[in-house]
Amino acid sequence: MRDSVRVVVLARPVLTVTADTAICRGTGAWISAAGARSYRWRSSSGEELCASCSEQLVTPETTTTYYVEGTSADGCTRVDSVTVVVGEPPSVTITGDTGICRGGSTALSAGGAQRYQWDPAEGLSCIDCAAPTASPATTTHYTVIGTTEAGCTDSAEVVVSVNDPRPIVVRLDRGVRVLPGSSGTLVARMDESIATDTLMVHLRWNPRMLLVDELRPSSALGARGWTSREVQRRADALDVELTRSGADVIGGALFEVIARAFIGDSLAGEIAMGVTVPPTACAFVTSGDGQVLVDSICGMSFRLIELAEESLRLERPRPSPAISTLRLEYAVPFEGDVELVLYDASGRVHDLARGLVGAGLHVVDLDVSAIPAGIYHVRLRFDGRTREQRLVIVR
Numbered sequence: 001m002r003d004s005v006r007v008v009v010l011a012r013p014v015l016t017v018t019a020d021t022a023i024c025r026g027t028g029a030w031i032s033a034a035g036a037r038s039y040r041w042r043s044s045s046g047e048e049l050c051a052s053c054s055e056q057l058v059t060p061e062t063t064t065t066y067y068v069e070g071t072s073a074d075g076c077t078r079v080d081s082v083t084v085v086v087g088e089p090p091s092v093t094i095t096g097d098t099g100i101c102r103g104g105s106t107a108l109s110a111g112g113a114q115r116y117q118w119d120p121a122e123g124l125s126c127i128d129c130a131a132p133t134a135s136p137a138t139t140t141h142y143t144v145i146g147t148t149e150a151g152c153t154d155s156a157e158v159v160v161s162v163n164d165p166r167p168i169v170v171r172l173d174r175g176v177r178v179l180p181g182s183s184g185t186l187v188a189r190m191d192e193s194i195a196t197d198t199l200m201v202h203l204r205w206n207p208r209m210l211l212v213d214e215l216r217p218s219s220a221l222g223a224r225g226w227t228s229r230e231v232q233r234r235a236d237a238l239d240v241e242l243t244r245s246g247a248d249v250i251g252g253a254l255f256e257v258i259a260r261a262f263i264g265d266s267l268a269g270e271i272a273m274g275v276t277v278p279p280t281a282c283a284f285v286t287s288g289d290g291q292v293l294v295d296s297i298c299g300m301s302f303r304l305i306e307l308a309e310e311s312l313r314l315e316r317p318r319p320s321p322a323i324s325t326l327r328l329e330y331a332v333p334f335e336g337d338v339e340l341v342l343y344d345a346s347g348r349v350h351d352l353a354r355g356l357v358g359a360g361l362h363v364v365d366l367d368v369s370a371i372p373a374g375i376y377h378v379r380l381r382f383d384g385r386t387r388e389q390r391l392v393i394v395r
Helices: 219-223 301-310
Strands: 021-024 029-034 038-043 055-058 064-071 077-087 093-095 099-101 109-111 115-119 140-147 153-163 166-172 176-178 183-205 210-217 227-233 237-261 268-276 283-288 290-294 325-332 336-344 349-357 360-367 374-382 385-393
Touching (some): 021 029, 029 064, 029 077, 055 064, 166 268, 176 183, 183 290, 210 227, 219 237, 237 268, 237 290, 268 385, 283 385, 325 336, 349 360
Parallel strands (some): 021 077, 099 153, 166 283, 176 290
Antiparallel strands (some): 029 055, 038 064, 093 109, 115 140, 140 153, 166 183, 183 237, 183 268, 210 237, 268 290, 336 349
16 A cells, blocks of 8 residues: 655745845934745844834944844745945034125135035035135025935034124324434324234335335234335335234234435425235225424424424325215415325326415315225325325225
């Protein structure tokens, strides 16, 4: 008698699992399996997860492989796996100046990621770069989102403040008495404080009675590392650059002008001065000119004072900065022809007064509302001599 056994071979389940995926640290991912009746999950470290779930939310701290065992209705099993790659989130930073002068710009630079997106776009040279130039018209709050190759993100913020230029006055000493052929020192003083690393100084004088030998930083600025460099010298003018390595907050006594005096066509010599600072200082400078009085003969001090008061002079324009109206005052020692003009940096000239005037003080009231905003110079010419003052017109 023959007997038999029938062996039935059951098929294993065909599992379909989530594809390998990438997340950022601190986030999670759903992993799932299909094609079986029940599922059992565990991690590569042996940690048991849900014993009956087809899908599972995982939040690994490091890259981890998860294994799922699927069991069919017949009890057959199959094992598959999915790997969750964990990327490090970036730490995005921003560097750059956060304060600019109106009309200026600053370079911003983001770091810590591979791709960047800036918002808002107003005032930026680019919005999808690491280092845009920011030139906002008003104070602006910028946000940059940085993204890694793994898609992890972080953000940083910066506020770029837009400031209006402040008026700063620098005055050079007046009434400094000097014997003919001797030298005197005139000190330039600033009425407020600014932060800068550069000052440009332009001096002009009457070469028939004055000679500026040197312009040097004050002792206070010299002790903090300021130095001077002659940029250009002529018989009647001198341009000097004062610099320091790194910005410094300056005010009070700034520099000294060493001038020699001679007997000339007057006993009072004017030193016209102009001072400029870089745009980063966010200031515009108006200057008060210097004056040297020559003591020529012992016992003549009364006459010297009288002549100094009646000598050719051009007072500082008022107000400065000017918006719509302006008053100019000038004095001449005797009757003669005058030329009073206003000119800008390009040399364009506006005639203010021209012709014969009597001795003494003269007043000119002007309407400057139609003149473009900018920095100008007022020049007075009389009897072969020149006086100048600086003027700022704003809108």
